[in-house]
Amino acid sequence: MPLIYGEGKAKAVQRLREEINKASKGVQLEDFAVTFSLTGVPEIEDFVARKQELAQMREQLRSNGSRRTVVVNGFGGVGKTQLAIAYAKLYKDSYSAVFWMNIKDEDSLKQSFVRAAQQILRDHPSAPRVSSIDTKDLDEVIASVKAWLSLPNNTRWLLIYDNYDNPKLPSNSDHAAVDVHEFLPEAHQGFIIITTRSTEVKIGHDIRVRKMEDVLDSIEILSNASNRKDLIHDTDALSLVQVLDGLPLALATAGAYLDQTTTSFAEYLDLYKESWARLQKASPQLGSYEDRTLHSTWQLSFDHIQKQNEVSAKFLCLWGYFDNQDIWLELLQHDDVDNPSWLNQITKDRISFDSTVRVLSNYGLVEVHSSSDEQIESKGYSIHSCVHQWIVHILNHETDNDLARLAITHVASHVPGSKSEKWWLIQRRLLQHASRSSFAVLKKSITMDELEVAYHNLGLLYSDQGKLNEAEEMYQRALQGKEKLLGPNHISTLDTVNNLGNLYSDQDRLKEAEEMYQRALKGYKKALGPNHTSTLDTVNNLGNLYSDQGELKEAEKMYHRALQEKEQALGPDHTLTLDTVHNLANLYSDQGKLKKAEEMYQRALEGKEKALGPDHTSTLDTVHNLANLYSDQDKLKEAEEMYQRALRGFKKALGPDHTSTLGTINNLGLLYSNQNKLKEAEEMYQRALRGYEKVLGPNHTSTLDTVNHLGLLYSDQDKLEEAEKMYQRALPGFKKALGPDHTSTLNIVHNLGNLYSDRGELKEAEKMYQQALKGYEKALGPDHTSTLNTVHNLGLLYKDRGELKEAEEMYQRALKGYEKALGPDHNSTLDTVNNLGNLYSDQGKLKEAEEMYQWAL
Incomplete structure (x- = not known):
C-alpha cells in the first residue's frame, strides 16, 4: 500500500509501523538475513594487528537482549575505519545483516540508508514497507529502514556509522553537525559501531584507537604497502618506521610511494624530513582512505576546532615551533608585555590552559604526555609526530617570525642554572623544544634581533646537555648581539665571553678558551672589582684550564687565590667555595698528592650534600671523583661503591647518554679492569664508546679516552693486535685535538711503549718511553x-x-x-x-x- 502524502508525516510513519508489526507476526529469524557486502567501502587487503581492540569490540557486541553500542575514537589516520571493516569481515556470520553508514555529513548518511534499503530488497523483495518505498524520498527511505530494523524478531543486525566526526553537541555550533540519534532505529535492539575523531561522543562503550605500539606491526603495514620484503633486517626501513611512529595512514602512504618508485627507504626518509609537504602531495592516492591523505586528513579536525575555539586553533599553530612531545603550562607562562592577548588568555591559569587543550584532545589530536619520570610535577601534553609534521609544513607552510620568536623566548626564559633545584630535570624537558624552536635560526632561514638573552640561555642549555656545536652557535649569536647593543665590556657581554671560554675548554680548544677567560677576567676586574664572585669564577675557570694544559703550578695558584677570596666573601660552605675546593682536590689528585686530595673531596662532598642534597649533579661529580681517587689508592671496593652511586644518580638526573653518565661508565670499566674482571670491563668500555661516538663524535677526546682504555684492556688480555689498533686510532686524534705534548697524548705514547715491550720490540719501546718521559717531566714534573x-x-x-x-x-x-x-x-x-x-x-x-x-x- 503506497504512502499517503496528503496526511501528516507523523501519522504516515505511525501507520507504517502498525502495518510492519502486523506483517511481522510469525516471521522467523533467518527471514531477516541480508547478504554481506561492503561495496563502496574503502578497505585494505591486509589488515594488521589490533587484536586487543577487536577482542574488546567482540566482548561488547554480544547479545544480551538489548542494544549494544561501541564507539571507536581516535585521531585521523590511526585506522578506525579499517578496524570497523576488519571486525565486520571477521564476525559477519554472527549477524543477520551488516549495514555500512557514512555519517561524515547528513547527505552522505541519507545515501547510505538508500544503499541499505537496496541491500534489503535484493534479498527480501517483499520486505514489509521497504518494497514499496520511493527511493527519491530520502526521509521515507530512512523511516522505512529504521522501521524494518525495529521489527520485534529482527535483533541481530549490525549497523556501522563511520566518520562521525562532526557530531551535534552543546560545544559544537556548526550548523552542518549531525545528530546520530535521529538516525538510530527506535527499538532498543541490535548492534552498533560508531567511528569518530571526537572523544565527546558518549553513546556506548568507548574504545580508543591509538598508534601501533609493536614495531613488527608497523613493519608489516609498510611491507604490505610497498611490496618489499624482509624489512625487519633493513636498518633504513626500521629508521623510517620509527619516524612514522605507528601511524597506519603514514605507513601506508610511505609504502604506496615506495611501491611505485625506485626510491630507497633512506632516500624517502630524507625527503620526509626535508620536503614533507611536496612528498605528501606527490604520494599516490590511497583507496583504503577515501579522499584523505596525510597532508589533508587533519584539516577536517582543524576546521572544526577553528569554528569551535579560535584560541585553540592558534595554539595548535604555535605548537609547530615547539617539539611535539611534552608541552606543559609553565613552559608557556612568561612575563612579557609583548605576549599576544590570546596566549595570555591560554596561560592565565590551569583551568584556561586545560580548557584550551581539551578542545584539541576532543578531536583526538592531543594526548596526555606519558612520562616515566615521577619527579615531574606539572604534566604535559603531546601530539603524534606525523600530526606535528602536518602543523609545521601545512598549517605553518611559511615561517611566522612572531610565533618563532614566542617559542624561542619561552623556552630560553625557563633554562635553569646548575645550582637551581631540579635543574637537570627541567633542562631535559626543555632540550627538544629548544632544538625545534631554534631550528629556523640555526638553518639561517630567519633573522631575529634583540634575542641576545634568549640565545645566551639556549647556549647554556646546549652546553650543559653536551650539544657543544649548537651551544657555540647560540653563544656567538648572543655575543654578537650584546656587543652591538650593550658594548664589549658590559657585564652581560662578559658573562657570554666567560661561558664561551667554558665551551672551548669542553671542546679542548684550550688556546681559544684562555683568550676568552683572560678577556672576561680583565673586564670583570674593571667593572666589578677583583673580589666579585664573577671575577673569582673566572679565576677558578682559568685554574681548570691550566690544569687541563698540565700547567699544575699555575692552576694551583689560581685555585688558592679563588678559594681564599671566596671563603672570605661567601663563607667556607657556599657552593661556589665548594666548587673550588673540589677543583683543588682534582689538582692534588693529578699531582699524586692523594691524601690532600681526599681531604678536599670529603670537605666538598659533605658541604654539597648539605647544601644541594645527595642526588644533585654537583654532589655526584664529587662522588665520581672520589671514586677515581679510591681507585688510584687501590681502595677498589670503596671505589666501586662510589661509581655505582654516581652512575645511578647521573642516569636518573641526566639520562643514559649524558657525558657525565658515560664518564662514570668508562671509569667503572677501568675499575673492573684493575680488578681483573675483564669481561665486565669490556662491556663498560664498549657501552661508553657507543655513547660518546653518538653524542660527541668519533674524534672527541672523551671518545678517544675510551678507545685508549679499550687498548689497555686488549693489551691485558694479550690481544696485542687489537690493542695496537686502538692506540693508533687514539694517538693521531689526541695529537690533532690537544697537541703532541699534552698528557693525554703522552699517555698513548707510554701505552705504545708498553705494547712494544710486551712484543719484545725493545728498541721501539724505549723510543716511546723516552718520548713520554720527556713530555711528562715537562708537563707534570x-x-x-x-x-x-x-x-x-x-x-x-x-x-x-x-x-x-x-x-x-x-x-x-x-x-x-x-x-x-x-x-x-x-x-x-x-x-x-x-x-x-x-x-x-x-x-x-x-x-x-x-x-x-x-x-x-
Missing part, C-alpha cells in the same frame, strides 16, 4: 706518578736488555718518587720494591734482594 710510571717501565726495559746498572737507576728513582707521592705501602711502591729485589737477585746481591722481598712481603 719529575715526581708526578705518570712520570714515575714511565721511569719504572724504563727500568723493566733495561733489565730485559741486561742493562742492569741503568735499570737500578730507574728503579731507585721511581721508588724514591713513589714513597714520597704515594707512601711506602702503595701497590706501585711495592711493585718497584719487588722488581728491585729481582734485580739484586740477578746481580747476586742476595742480602739486598732479601731486604726488598721482606719489604714487599
Whole structure:
C-alpha cells in the first residue's frame, strides 16, 4: 500500500509501523538475513594487528537482549575505519545483516540508508514497507529502514556509522553537525559501531584507537604497502618506521610511494624530513582512505576546532615551533608585555590552559604526555609526530617570525642554572623544544634581533646537555648581539665571553678558551672589582684550564687565590667555595698528592650534600671523583661503591647518554679492569664508546679516552693486535685535538711503549718511553706518578736488555718518587720494591734482594 502524502508525516510513519508489526507476526529469524557486502567501502587487503581492540569490540557486541553500542575514537589516520571493516569481515556470520553508514555529513548518511534499503530488497523483495518505498524520498527511505530494523524478531543486525566526526553537541555550533540519534532505529535492539575523531561522543562503550605500539606491526603495514620484503633486517626501513611512529595512514602512504618508485627507504626518509609537504602531495592516492591523505586528513579536525575555539586553533599553530612531545603550562607562562592577548588568555591559569587543550584532545589530536619520570610535577601534553609534521609544513607552510620568536623566548626564559633545584630535570624537558624552536635560526632561514638573552640561555642549555656545536652557535649569536647593543665590556657581554671560554675548554680548544677567560677576567676586574664572585669564577675557570694544559703550578695558584677570596666573601660552605675546593682536590689528585686530595673531596662532598642534597649533579661529580681517587689508592671496593652511586644518580638526573653518565661508565670499566674482571670491563668500555661516538663524535677526546682504555684492556688480555689498533686510532686524534705534548697524548705514547715491550720490540719501546718521559717531566714534573710510571717501565726495559746498572737507576728513582707521592705501602711502591729485589737477585746481591722481598712481603 503506497504512502499517503496528503496526511501528516507523523501519522504516515505511525501507520507504517502498525502495518510492519502486523506483517511481522510469525516471521522467523533467518527471514531477516541480508547478504554481506561492503561495496563502496574503502578497505585494505591486509589488515594488521589490533587484536586487543577487536577482542574488546567482540566482548561488547554480544547479545544480551538489548542494544549494544561501541564507539571507536581516535585521531585521523590511526585506522578506525579499517578496524570497523576488519571486525565486520571477521564476525559477519554472527549477524543477520551488516549495514555500512557514512555519517561524515547528513547527505552522505541519507545515501547510505538508500544503499541499505537496496541491500534489503535484493534479498527480501517483499520486505514489509521497504518494497514499496520511493527511493527519491530520502526521509521515507530512512523511516522505512529504521522501521524494518525495529521489527520485534529482527535483533541481530549490525549497523556501522563511520566518520562521525562532526557530531551535534552543546560545544559544537556548526550548523552542518549531525545528530546520530535521529538516525538510530527506535527499538532498543541490535548492534552498533560508531567511528569518530571526537572523544565527546558518549553513546556506548568507548574504545580508543591509538598508534601501533609493536614495531613488527608497523613493519608489516609498510611491507604490505610497498611490496618489499624482509624489512625487519633493513636498518633504513626500521629508521623510517620509527619516524612514522605507528601511524597506519603514514605507513601506508610511505609504502604506496615506495611501491611505485625506485626510491630507497633512506632516500624517502630524507625527503620526509626535508620536503614533507611536496612528498605528501606527490604520494599516490590511497583507496583504503577515501579522499584523505596525510597532508589533508587533519584539516577536517582543524576546521572544526577553528569554528569551535579560535584560541585553540592558534595554539595548535604555535605548537609547530615547539617539539611535539611534552608541552606543559609553565613552559608557556612568561612575563612579557609583548605576549599576544590570546596566549595570555591560554596561560592565565590551569583551568584556561586545560580548557584550551581539551578542545584539541576532543578531536583526538592531543594526548596526555606519558612520562616515566615521577619527579615531574606539572604534566604535559603531546601530539603524534606525523600530526606535528602536518602543523609545521601545512598549517605553518611559511615561517611566522612572531610565533618563532614566542617559542624561542619561552623556552630560553625557563633554562635553569646548575645550582637551581631540579635543574637537570627541567633542562631535559626543555632540550627538544629548544632544538625545534631554534631550528629556523640555526638553518639561517630567519633573522631575529634583540634575542641576545634568549640565545645566551639556549647556549647554556646546549652546553650543559653536551650539544657543544649548537651551544657555540647560540653563544656567538648572543655575543654578537650584546656587543652591538650593550658594548664589549658590559657585564652581560662578559658573562657570554666567560661561558664561551667554558665551551672551548669542553671542546679542548684550550688556546681559544684562555683568550676568552683572560678577556672576561680583565673586564670583570674593571667593572666589578677583583673580589666579585664573577671575577673569582673566572679565576677558578682559568685554574681548570691550566690544569687541563698540565700547567699544575699555575692552576694551583689560581685555585688558592679563588678559594681564599671566596671563603672570605661567601663563607667556607657556599657552593661556589665548594666548587673550588673540589677543583683543588682534582689538582692534588693529578699531582699524586692523594691524601690532600681526599681531604678536599670529603670537605666538598659533605658541604654539597648539605647544601644541594645527595642526588644533585654537583654532589655526584664529587662522588665520581672520589671514586677515581679510591681507585688510584687501590681502595677498589670503596671505589666501586662510589661509581655505582654516581652512575645511578647521573642516569636518573641526566639520562643514559649524558657525558657525565658515560664518564662514570668508562671509569667503572677501568675499575673492573684493575680488578681483573675483564669481561665486565669490556662491556663498560664498549657501552661508553657507543655513547660518546653518538653524542660527541668519533674524534672527541672523551671518545678517544675510551678507545685508549679499550687498548689497555686488549693489551691485558694479550690481544696485542687489537690493542695496537686502538692506540693508533687514539694517538693521531689526541695529537690533532690537544697537541703532541699534552698528557693525554703522552699517555698513548707510554701505552705504545708498553705494547712494544710486551712484543719484545725493545728498541721501539724505549723510543716511546723516552718520548713520554720527556713530555711528562715537562708537563707534570719529575715526581708526578705518570712520570714515575714511565721511569719504572724504563727500568723493566733495561733489565730485559741486561742493562742492569741503568735499570737500578730507574728503579731507585721511581721508588724514591713513589714513597714520597704515594707512601711506602702503595701497590706501585711495592711493585718497584719487588722488581728491585729481582734485580739484586740477578746481580747476586742476595742480602739486598732479601731486604726488598721482606719489604714487599
